Structure formats: C-alpha cells, structure tokens
Amino acid sequence: MTLPIRRRRPSGGPSNGSLLTRADWTRPRIKWGVGTAHLLLLAALVVFGLGPLLWLAKSAITPTVDTISHPISLFPHGTAWGNLRAAWSDVHVGRYFWNTVALALGCWLSQIVVATTGGYVLSVLRPKYARIVTGLLLTTLFVPAVVLLVPLYIEIVHPPLIHHSFIDSYWAIWLPAGASAFNVVLVKRFFDNLPREIFEAARIDGAGPFRLFVLVVLPMSKPILGVVSVFAVLASWKDFLWPLLVLTNPDRQPLSVRLPAIQSQTQLGIFLAAMFIACLVPIVGFLIFQRSFLRGTGLGGAIKG
Amino acid sequence: MGAIDVAPSERNSDAVIVSRREPVRVHHRARRTPATWVHGGGLSSLIFLLPMLFIFGAFSWYPIARTVIMSLQHTNLVQPATWVGFHNFATVIHDPLLPTAVKNTAYFAFLALIFGYPIPLVAAVLMSEVRRFRGLYSALAYLPVVIPPVVAVLLWKTFYDASTTGVFNTILAWVHLGPYPWLQSMHTAMPSLVLESTWANAGGTIIIYLAALTGVNSELYEAASVDGASLRQKVWHITIPQLRGVLLVTMILQIIGTAQVFLEPYLFTSGGPANSTLTVLLLIFNYAFGSSVGGDYGSATALSLMLAAFLAVFSLVYLRATRSWSTG
Numbered sequence: 001m002t003l004p005i006r007r008r009r010p011s012g013g014p015s016n017g018s019l020l021t022r023a024d025w026t027r028p029r030i031k032w033g034v035g036t037a038h039l040l041l042l043a044a045l046v047v048f049g050l051g052p053l054l055w056l057a058k059s060a061i062t063p064t065v066d067t068i069s070h071p072i073s074l075f076p077h078g079t080a081w082g083n084l085r086a087a088w089s090d091v092h093v094g095r096y097f098w099n100t101v102a103l104a105l106g107c108w109l110s111q112i113v114v115a116t117t118g119g120y121v122l123s124v125l126r127p128k129y130a131r132i133v134t135g136l137l138l139t140t141l142f143v144p145a146v147v148l149l150v151p152l153y154i155e156i157v158h159p160p161l162i163h164h165s166f167i168d169s170y171w172a173i174w175l176p177a178g179a180s181a182f183n184v185v186l187v188k189r190f191f192d193n194l195p196r197e198i199f200e201a202a203r204i205d206g207a208g209p210f211r212l213f214v215l216v217v218l219p220m221s222k223p224i225l226g227v228v229s230v231f232a233v234l235a236s237w238k239d240f241l242w243p244l245l246v247l248t249n250p251d252r253q254p255l256s257v258r259l260p261a262i263q264s265q266t267q268l269g270i271f272l273a274a275m276f277i278a279c280l281v282p283i284v285g286f287l288i289f290q291r292s293f294l295r296g297t298g299l300g301g302a303i304k305g
Numbered sequence: 306m307g308a309i310d311v312a313p314s315e316r317n318s319d320a321v322i323v324s325r326r327e328p329v330r331v332h333h334r335a336r337r338t339p340a341t342w343v344h345g346g347g348l349s350s351l352i353f354l355l356p357m358l359f360i361f362g363a364f365s366w367y368p369i370a371r372t373v374i375m376s377l378q379h380t381n382l383v384q385p386a387t388w389v390g391f392h393n394f395a396t397v398i399h400d401p402l403l404p405t406a407v408k409n410t411a412y413f414a415f416l417a418l419i420f421g422y423p424i425p426l427v428a429a430v431l432m433s434e435v436r437r438f439r440g441l442y443s444a445l446a447y448l449p450v451v452i453p454p455v456v457a458v459l460l461w462k463t464f465y466d467a468s469t470t471g472v473f474n475t476i477l478a479w480v481h482l483g484p485y486p487w488l489q490s491m492h493t494a495m496p497s498l499v500l501e502s503t504w505a506n507a508g509g510t511i512i513i514y515l516a517a518l519t520g521v522n523s524e525l526y527e528a529a530s531v532d533g534a535s536l537r538q539k540v541w542h543i544t545i546p547q548l549r550g551v552l553l554v555t556m557i558l559q560i561i562g563t564a565q566v567f568l569e570p571y572l573f574t575s576g577g578p579a580n581s582t583l584t585v586l587l588l589i590f591n592y593a594f595g596s597s598v599g600g601d602y603g604s605a606t607a608l609s610l611m612l613a614a615f616l617a618v619f620s621l622v623y624l625r626a627t628r629s630w631s632t633g
Contacts, residue, residue, distance in 0.1 A: 049445035118357030151371035
C-alpha cells in the first residue's frame with residue numbers, strides 16, 4: 001500500500017481535495033466559522049509547535065535563578081548570554097557538538113554509498129540474483145529494530161573473525177547506519193523511474209557500468225540524494241540508544257548521549273543553553289530543506305505516539 | 306509497497322531472448338565461463354553490490370539470525386556460550402516484571418491512540434482548507450519532529466517540574482489548577498510521557514494526512530454539495546472513508562511504534578515511580594545492560610523475539626480484520 005503522492009497544489013482557490021467549494025466560501029457562516037477555526041488552529045500551532053522552543057531559547061539566555069523562580073517571566077533580572085559561552089566551553093558542549101557532526105557525516109556517507117550502489121545494481125544492472133537480494137532487503141523492513149539491538153552490540157564487542165572490540169570506535173556507528181533498507185528501496189524506486197533510453201544511449205556511446213553510474217545515474221538523482229542526505233543527517237543527530245551503548249568514553253560521545261549525563265552536575269541555565277545548541281543544526285536544516293520534510297517522502301516509520 | 310518491480314534484466318538476459326527466437330544457439334550461449342560472466346557485466350554488478358552485501362550481511366542479516374541463536378543460549382561474554390534450549394523464554398515468562406511491563410506498554414499505546422490519533426487528523430483536515438500561508442501551518446506543526454528526541458524529553462522534564470514554580474504548574478496556577486506531581490506520581494507519570502510523545506510525533510502524521518487529503522477527488526465534495534450535504538456530513542461520509550487506507554496504515558504503524566517505546570520511560574522516569582512506566586523495551590534493556598540484572602543477553606533476545614513475533618501476528622490479524630473495510 002502506498003501513500004498517495006501529492007500531485008499539485010495550486011496556491012489560493014480550492015485545490016484538489018478541498019472540502020469547501022468556491023461557493024461555500026461566499027457563505028458568511030462557513031467563511032467566519034472556518035476562518036475562526038483556522039485562527040484557533042494557528043494559535044494552537046504557535047503555542048505548541050513554537051512555544052516550547054521559544055521558551056528554550058529564552059531560558060538559554062536567562063540567569064538560572066530567574067528560570068527556577070519565574071519560569072514564564074521574560075527576563076525579570078536581565079539576560080545571561082554567558083550561559084551559551086559557559087555551555088560551549090566549560091561543559092564541553094563544543095567538543096560534543098563536533099563529535100555529533102563527525103558521527104552524522106560518517107552515517108551520511110555510509111548511507112549514501114550503500115543506497116546508491118545497491119539501488120543501482122537492483123534497478124539498473126539487475127543481475128539474475130537481484131530478485132533474491134531485493135527479497136532479503138524487504139524482509140529486514142519488517143523486523144523491528146529492537147531485535148537487532150543485543151546481537152549487534154555483542155557483534156561490536158566481540159566481532160567475528162576480527163578479534164578487536166569496536167567499542168568507542170565511530171565505525172561501530174557509521175557502518176550499521178548504512179543498513180537502512182528504507183533508503184535502498186527509496187533510491188531504487190527513483191532509479192526505476194529514470195528513462196531507460198538514456199542508459200542505452202550511454203552504453204552505445206561506450207560507457208561501462210562505472211561511468212554510467214558516476215556520469216549518468218548519479219547526476220540525474222540529485223533530488224533523491226538530497227532527501228536521503230537530509231534524513232540521514234537528522235536521524236544520526238537524533239540517535240541516542242546505539243551511541244549510548246557503543247561509545248563509553250565521554251570525550252567521544254555525541255550531544256544526545258552527553259546531555260542526559262551532564263544534567264545533574266550542570267546549572268539549569270547552562271544546561272538549557274546546551275540543549276538549545278543541540279537543537280540549532282536540526283532546526284536550521286529543517287528551515288532550509290523544508291520542502292523535503294513536508295512533502296512526506298522520507299516519513300516511513302516516522303509515526304509514533 | 307506495490308511499485309517495487311523486479312523485472313528481468315534487459316541486457317543480461319540476452320541469452321534468454323535469443324533462445325526464444327533461435328533455440329539452436331542455446332547450447333552455444335549456455336556454456337558460461339568466468340570470462341563470459343565478467344564480459345557480461347557480472348563482475349561489475351557484484352562489485353557494485355559489495356557495499357550493500359557487506360553492510361546488510363554484517364549489520365542486519367547476521368544479527369537477525371544471531372538473535373534466534375542467542376535466545377537459545379546462555380551468553381555472558383566471559384565464558385563460551387552454552388545451549389540452554391527454551392530456558393531463556395521460561396525465565397522471561399516467569400519474570401514477575403513481565404506482566405507489569407506488558408500492561409504499561411499496552412497502557413502507553415492505548416493513551417497514545419486516544420491522544421495522538423484524532424488530533425493529527427482533525428488538524429490536517431482543517432489545515433487542508435487553509436488558503437493562505439499553508440506552508441507556515443505545516444512548518445509549525447512539523448517543528449517538534451525535528452527537535453532531537455533527547456532534547457525534547459529533557460525539555461519536557463523541566464516543564465514537568467513538580468514544584469509550584471514548574472513551567473506547567475505555573476501556567477495551570479493562572480487558572481487555579483494544580484500543582485500536579487506529573488512524573489512523580491504513579492497515576493500521572495504515564496499520561497505525562499504520552500503527552501510529550503504525542504507532541505513530538507503528531508507533526509509527522511499530520512504531513513502524511515495532508516498528502517493523502519490532496520488525493521481526495523474534489524468532484525466528490527462538489528457532488529455532495531449539490532445534494533445539499535453539510536460540512537459535517539462531507540467530512541464524515543467523504544473525507545474519512547476516502548482516507549481509510551491511510552488511516553488504517555498510520556494506526557498500525559503507531560501501534561508498532563508505541564509497542565517499542567523506550568526513550569520516554571528511560572529518560573523521564575527510568576521506569577518509575579514503582580515500575581509504573583516500565584515498558585517492554587525498557588525491560589529488554591535492563592536484562593541486557595541494566596546494572597541490577599546485568600548482562601542477561603539470552604533473556605533480552607528472547608523477549609525481543611517474543612515482542613517481534615507478537616507484533617507480526619498482531620499486524621497480520623489487523624490487516625486480515627480490516628481488509629474488507631480498507632478496500633471495500
């Protein structure tokens with residue numbers, strides 16, 4: 001079952017799927033009723049969607065004493081910009097921030113390499129065993145992540161063949177991140193829709209599989225590569241449980257693992273500043289790549305609660 | 306996912322196509338040597354497939370198989386693993402915490418359905434009628450989804466401060482309510498977790514519903530208008546039935562997601578107070594990595610397999626039970 005893909009959305013006027021017709025909008029009762037509902041909805045979205053974030057931003061630059069005694073007041077005794085600096089250097093959020101960046105970039109690279117090469121074989125080259133590999137790939141989509149947790153951990157501590165623990169190595173996070181069947185399926189379906197005539201033309205011009213991949217398929221796939229990249233970086237930024245298990249050295253841990261750990265020994269104001277810093281990259285990324293998020297392409301399995 | 310086609314190769318099946326036309330040549334082409342395999346692109350296909358085979362083999366297929374083996378073994382990483390049959394499963398089933406964890410997880414899933422299922426639908430139906438700044442609405446709704454879950458949970462933990470100067474208690478005091486103990490009471494802890502989880506995840510569901518709503522044919526609404534249908538009748542008799550496929554999928558995905566809830570109970574309450582927020586995943590985590598029990602990997606894998614099997618059976622029954630409604 002596939003979710004219907006948005007076809008077009010003309011701005012203004014009733015679009016496809018609009019409950020209300022143009023005539024409806026001229027009726028005062030509907031116009032005012034729906035208009036009021038929209039205003040209430042917007043107010044609710046501002047309060048619940050933006051509110052907590054604004055509170056976090058405000059409290060990040062408010063003295064701890066004020067945040068504790070008057071959590072809702074706006075700067076009753078001035079601001080404390082020092083919170084941000086203290087969080088960045090004294091609590092070492094700066095180091096954890098760069099750890100998070102390094103983890104995200106590695107996860108991104110491993111997901112892109114696996115998804116594009118795998119999708120290329122399964123969609124374009126199509127050897128005889130492609131059907132079996134695709135089947136094996138799809139079955140992993142139906143296995144809940146929890147099943148992998150313990151055996152994957154044991155594998156990192158005691159890898160087969162190699163007698164060297166990968167605990168505290170970033171490879172323990174980078175490599176398993178590549179095993180996303182969802183990415184491969186997404187990229188494969190995009191490749192499936194590329195025009196075959198271009199591949200044939202390239203082959204007749206003498207391009208082998210490698211040149212076809214690098215010079216034809218990849219340049220034509222920028223949209224899907226963008227979507228996979230954005231979601232890969234965001235997922236890595238959000239990840240908590242796996243880094244918590246395999247990175248035991250605090251100096252190597254990302255923000256998501258360090259934040260709960262430093263909470264008890266950190267002043268509230270500085271801690272909130274640290275959390276604000278941890279939010280910045282995902283939020284700026286979301287504002288830049290809004291379309292990828294809101295088009296609903298990469299939302300599979302994102303539903304909970 | 307119906308669009309994943311596994312059509313036969315156009316290039317590599319030369320032999321098949323030729324053989325259909327000229328059966329005589331089959332014997333000639335059928336003699337395959339490593340050289341013809343390389344020449345035919347077999348080697349380059351394999352080279353391109355290597356990253357995927359290695360990564361999925363090592364970090365997906367192998368651990369899945371390993372789970373089944375480990376659930377039948379006693380493993381503590383110090384001594385070699387020993388076979389214990391179904392002993393791990395028996396241990397898990399006789400654990401007095403298991404009924405608590407199952408009950409709590411079911412309660413979480415139930416509350417998440419009550420809070421989290423209707424709100425995105427109502428919001429999406431309203432938002433699809435917005436004519437100006439629709440992008441602003443969906444961006445605001447999606448914003449909590451991009452906040453890292455750890456930050457979201459820790460931020461809400463600050464909000465849930467049980468003192469009179471906690472954020473929520475301050476706001477509720479304006480309307481003379483509270484103060485509430487939130488996370489510190491057995492009765493309010495789980496609803497507090499679900500509230501945060503709903504806030505954090507509703508945006509994703511809203512975006513899915515919005516996409517589905519654009520697929521509803523507006524001629525249906527126009528026809529209903531001509532027949533004099535009211536707004537409520539149109540929503541009830543056209544919008545909801547037209548969305549039923551998506552509604553059914555989001556419901557089962559939400560149930561599967563909430564059955565594996567971990568982050569909220571782990572960071573908010575560590576399963577407390579008095580185990581009132583201990584979920585199945587937290588129990589699995591405690592078996593394997595918790596300091597109290599410590600390193601019982603066999604029981605952890607056994608319970609995770611039981612959970613996976615339950616979810617698989619549940620999904621099958623669910624799909625079977627709703628089939629007539631989803632396609633009819």
